[in-house]
Amino acid sequence: MAQALIRVEQLAKEYRMGSNVVPALQGVSLEIGAGEFVAVMGPSGSGKSTFMNLLGCLDHPSGGNYWLDGEEVSKLSGDELANVRNRKLGFVFQHFNLLARTSALDNVGLPLLYSHLQHEQRAQRAVRRLQQVGLAERMDHHPAQLSGGQQQRVAIARALVNDPQLVLADEPTGALDSRTSIEIMALLQQLNREGITIVLVTHEHDVAAFAGRIINFRDGRVVQDHANTPADAAAMLKS
Secondary structure (H helix, E strand, O other): OOOEEEEEEEEEEEEEEOOEEEEEEEEEEEEEEOOOEEEEEOOOOOOHHHHHHHHOOOOOOOEEEEEEOOEEOOOOOHHHHHHHHHHHEEEEOOOOOOOOOOOHHHHHHHHHOOOOOOHHHHHHHHHHHHHHOOOOOOOOOOHHHOOHHHHHHHHHHHHHOOOOOEEEEEOOOOOOOHHHHHHHHHHHHHHHHOOOEEEEEOOOHHHHOOOOEEEEEEOOEEEEEEEOOHHHHHHHHHO
16 A cells, blocks of 8 residues: 555544434544545445544544544644645535635635635636646636536535645535536546545445445444455446
């Protein structure tokens, strides 16, 4: 495996509901190497979304440790976690989360507003990322003027604009039709070939087939973790 970008040891998360304690994640230990493309799968309530939230520094674990690029982040404060997210992480969501009255170019540039970059530099970065996802001719369009697939491409460009070490994608094709889903997954696969580490949550086998590794969760634990060979991917597409 490549040098570990992600390392978690006995990672746990509990939620309290009144007097009840609900274990969402129970002692997960694994590594994800820099440059990997990993699909996280499992039924509802399996812990996969909780795991993704912890990897994204959106929540604190109840126990265990999490190292991101060698930095122990599981004990950081909320402000410190926000700084890590801004420096090292990009996010892609199922429903795009674009500002409706803002152009594609300005949507992509939003994460740079808190950077030290000047306006021209921010615009240049946003243009480059929109070109990378194939939307050079749609930069001035608002979300309502774009198809679902194009909106997700804008969201992917936004996730990349800070040059993150890790992109986390939560059901990135969940709001798209089958053909557009394949196009978006092919784009993510190409970005991964260019060196971007990607971890995505999905319940769709045909989406997971694009990843190089699949981790299955059940009842808050990893029950399967394996490389996704071409033969495996073909079998998943047929299932």
